[in-house]
Amino acid sequence: MSAPVDYLPIIMQLLVALGFVALTMGITHLIGPKRKTTDVKLTAFESGIEVIGNARQPFSIKYFVVAILFVLFDVEVIFMYPWAVNFREFGLNGLIEMFIFMGTLLLGFIYVIKKKALEWD
Amino acid sequence: MELEFLIEKTALVLVLFVLTLTIAAYSTWAERKVAAWLQDRVGPNRAGPFGLLQPLADGGKMFFKEEIIPSGANKYLFIAGPSLALLVSFLGTAVIPFGQNIEIFGRVVPLQVTDINVGILYIFGVVSLGVYGIMIGGWASNNKYSLMGAIRGASQNISYEIAMGLSIIALLMVTNTLSFKEIAAQQHGWHWNVLYQPLGFLIFLICAFAETNRVPFDLPECETELIGGYQTEYSAFKMGAYMFAEYINMFVSSVVMAVLYFGGYNYPGMDAVNQALGPTWSPLIGVGVMFFKIIAFIFFFMWVRWTVPRFRYDQLMDLGWKVLIPLAIANIVITAIVIVGFDLFNKL
Numbered sequence: 001m002s003a004p005v006d007y008l009p010i011i012m013q014l015l016v017a018l019g020f021v022a023l024t025m026g027i028t029h030l031i032g033p034k035r036k037t038t039d040v041k042l043t044a045f046e047s048g049i050e051v052i053g054n055a056r057q058p059f060s061i062k063y064f065v066v067a068i069l070f071v072l073f074d075v076e077v078i079f080m081y082p083w084a085v086n087f088r089e090f091g092l093n094g095l096i097e098m099f100i101f102m103g104t105l106l107l108g109f110i111y112v113i114k115k116k117a118l119e120w121d
Numbered sequence: 122m123e124l125e126f127l128i129e130k131t132a133l134v135l136v137l138f139v140l141t142l143t144i145a146a147y148s149t150w151a152e153r154k155v156a157a158w159l160q161d162r163v164g165p166n167r168a169g170p171f172g173l174l175q176p177l178a179d180g181g182k183m184f185f186k187e188e189i190i191p192s193g194a195n196k197y198l199f200i201a202g203p204s205l206a207l208l209v210s211f212l213g214t215a216v217i218p219f220g221q222n223i224e225i226f227g228r229v230v231p232l233q234v235t236d237i238n239v240g241i242l243y244i245f246g247v248v249s250l251g252v253y254g255i256m257i258g259g260w261a262s263n264n265k266y267s268l269m270g271a272i273r274g275a276s277q278n279i280s281y282e283i284a285m286g287l288s289i290i291a292l293l294m295v296t297n298t299l300s301f302k303e304i305a306a307q308q309h310g311w312h313w314n315v316l317y318q319p320l321g322f323l324i325f326l327i328c329a330f331a332e333t334n335r336v337p338f339d340l341p342e343c344e345t346e347l348i349g350g351y352q353t354e355y356s357a358f359k360m361g362a363y364m365f366a367e368y369i370n371m372f373v374s375s376v377v378m379a380v381l382y383f384g385g386y387n388y389p390g391m392d393a394v395n396q397a398l399g400p401t402w403s404p405l406i407g408v409g410v411m412f413f414k415i416i417a418f419i420f421f422f423m424w425v426r427w428t429v430p431r432f433r434y435d436q437l438m439d440l441g442w443k444v445l446i447p448l449a450i451a452n453i454v455i456t457a458i459v460i461v462g463f464d465l466f467n468k469l
Contacts, residue, residue: 009130009235010215010243016138017211021204021362024184028358033187042192044264045353054193055260055268063276066438070279073446077286080453081242084293087457088464095461102450109446118442120435 065117076105125228133234137214145368146176148419155423183361191354193263202258203355203362209250210369216240217376218305220386220408224400232404233302240301241289244377245282248332251370252278255334255341258363259351270350273434274341278332280441285328287449288321291456292381305385310392313384320452322382324445329374331441334367336426340434375418379411386411 043051080098087094112118150165150172157164165172190199220232237243252275259271295317296304308314315322331338342350349355352363379385386407395403432440 006235006237009134010212010237012130013134013138013212013215013234014208016134017208020138020211021208024358024362025200025204028184028186028188031184032357033185035187037189039192042189044191044193044262045348046265047348055263055265059268059272063272066276066280070283073283074279074286077283077290080287080290081293081299084290084453085297085299087294088297088460092461092465095457098457099454102454106450113443118438120438 062120069112069117072108073105129228129230130234133230133232134215137219137234138211141211141214141369141372144372144415144419145365146180148368148371149179149364150175151419152423152426155420156427159424159427180361183358186357188357188359189354191263194354195261195263198257198261199354200359202254202256202261202351203359203366204254205257206251206254206366207362207369209247209254210366210373212247213244213370213373214376216243216301217380218302218385219411221395221404222400223404229400231302232408236300236302238298238300240304241293241299244373245286245289248370248373249278249282251332251366254363254366255351258355259341262351262354264354266347266349266353267351270341270343270347270353273347274334274351277334277338277340277437277441280438281328281331281338281445284324284441284445284449285332287446287453288318288324288328289381291321291449291452292318292325294453294456294460301380305380305387308384308387310387311384311389313382313387315382318382318452318456320448321456322378324449324452325378325382327440327445329378330422330425331437333370333374333422335371335422337429337432338437339431340437343431371419371422372415375415375422378418379414383414385414 044055046052083090083094083098087098090097153175154164154172156162165175168174168178190196215234216237218231218233218236222229222231224230255274255278256271259267259274262268292314293299295314296307298304298307304314330336334341340350341347342352344350347353352360355363386404388407388410391403391407394406397403398406
């Protein structure tokens with residue numbers, strides 16, 4: 001078992017990393033050269049031609065579908081962690097129950113593929 | 122809680138921090154040397170002997186460059202992106218055991234920053250935070266290439282996270298614990314998990330390449346299509362922060378693979394060495410073995426980068442969703458049946 005005090009070193013590591021990042025970002029901001037810049041220099045890079053519009057525009061819906069599917073499947077994965085750690089104690093019954101659950105998951109997965117939700121053409 | 126505990130942990134955290142930085146810096150040097158060697162070139166050789174001071178020169182250069190924030194960019198998020206990417210990459214090593222308990226001046230010190238009983242979940246949580254750095258930075262740049270790189274990176278990372286999580290489940294069924302310390306201790310001698318989970322290791326390895334955005338899965342920053350991907354608009358140290366984060370992530374995934382599948386600090390014949398050298402010196406040999414494995418994995422990352430061409434995006438997604446996830450589920454089913462079968466057989 002781990003006690004709350006076991007999490008203290010993680011906070012220490014977080015503070016060290018945070019200090020390093022803040023320090024380096026601050027220092028490079030201070031010691032880097034500051035030249036007078038033109039507006040052209042500060043435009044977004046588009047291979048040297050003039051910028052058309054900006055990047056705040058819609059993108060392919062496919063990425064959204066992937067994100068939704070990720071949420072669904074990742075919850076299942078997290079659900080299986082406690083089972084995997086203890087599954088020897090559950091024996092054959094626990095195994096069969098989990099296979100039923102995984103079968104349902106797999107059905108959903110087959111449905112997703114049949115619906116061509118993951119086709120990228 | 123005593124003072125010694127605080128001092129011990131602070132020392133460990135600082136040593137680990139410096140070590141991570143050094144390994145990440147010298148990975149940039151090693152990457153170019155390995156590339157040069159594979160392509161029959163010389164590689165960096167001007168700064169110091171064998172170009173060994175090259176990382177310092179590069180770092181210095183990044184500090185003294187002009188930083189440019191595009192006028193269309195969202196300024197705060199533009200800075201937050203690389204900061205977050207670098208910050209979270211440092212956190213993963215906190216739960217890793219780098220060796221057995223070592224005895225210093227009569228005090229037993231674990232060579233691990235902290236042993237929490239949800240170590241694997243912690244690593245997964247921290248690693249998946251890395252995607253926010255890419256996503257925020259790419260979106261805030263307000264550049265079309267950056268945006269495409271960012272959404273590619275996000276959807277690639279989340280896709281491979283599922284297969285990675287599933288491959289770990291089969292491993293957990295073998296180990297029955299989430300604590301890295303116990304997993305490492307179980308692999309005493311040569312009982313490395315890769316012998317019990319070869320398929321799981323292969324899936325984990327492929328996912329590690331995808332999670333760290335390394336070739337052949339470096340589509341978020343693929344130069345030929347997206348200029349620099351999510352880091353197109355970055356300059357000076359912010360660009361360096363992204364690069365550093367990538368190399369630290371590579372180090373962290375090598376560490377995780379070494380501990381989970383390749384026995385960490387364990388090596389055949391370690392009992393004899395433990396007896397011969399005593400509790401102060403023998404753990405150091407274990408640490409050496411551990412770092413040998415880590416460096417071997419880092420070398421493997423580089424070797425693959427300079428030999429395998431990049432995937433196309435639909436191939437990448439098909440591999441993740443239609444090959445690795447079914448394979449990982451099959452691996453879980455087979456592992457479960459074998460383990461339960463053995464348990465039932467032993468009861469008879």
